[in-house]
Amino acid sequence: LVDDVAELRQLFSRMLTDHGIQVICAENGAVALQQLQQHQVHLILLDMHMPVKDGPSTLKELRALGYQQPVLALTADVLQDKHREMQQAGCQQVLTKPLTETALLQAIGPYLQDYRCNNSCAPSVLDAKSVDELYEFDELQLSYLASLTDLQLQIKNLQQQQDDAN
Numbered sequence: 001l002v003d004d005v006a007e008l009r010q011l012f013s014r015m016l017t018d019h020g021i022q023v024i025c026a027e028n029g030a031v032a033l034q035q036l037q038q039h040q041v042h043l044i045l046l047d048m049h050m051p052v053k054d055g056p057s058t059l060k061e062l063r064a065l066g067y068q069q070p071v072l073a074l075t076a077d078v079l080q081d082k083h084r085e086m087q088q089a090g091c092q093q094v095l096t097k098p099l100t101e102t103a104l105l106q107a108i109g110p111y112l113q114d115y116r117c118n119n120s121c122a123p124s125v126l127d128a129k130s131v132d133e134l135y136e137f138d139e140l141q142l143s144y145l146a147s148l149t150d151l152q153l154q155i156k157n158l159q160q161q162q163d164d165a166n
Contacts (some may be wrong), residue, residue: 002047013149033053046074075094075096
């Protein structure tokens, strides 16, 4: 799981580990490439917009190194042209954030059929979770949503700086 937003890494990790899926996290593509030298992974969830090394350049390097496992793009970009570009670059699928647990599990399920720990990637019944776990999960989601406002401001400021420089 490669994403520069810590809350998203924590949220998606929680969604996946709750279903028996082992997760290795990286905050950018450079860290992910280092981790791949130490770990065998069966699927990569890769954010497309990150500092240090973004998704497209990470994907290009992964493929050049011979990594043939599935890579699913994570993006907040909703433009279909951008989605097509990501798939043409070698992503098997593009997932648009925000992403629900059900959508995430349905997307990765077909790619992990041979590696499942629990015989199923279907979401478990919510009643089986304790109230404390639900509150903790809700707090993660709220933390992520709160961080979106800050990210939007940062993006606008960067765009303004680029416009001013041009």
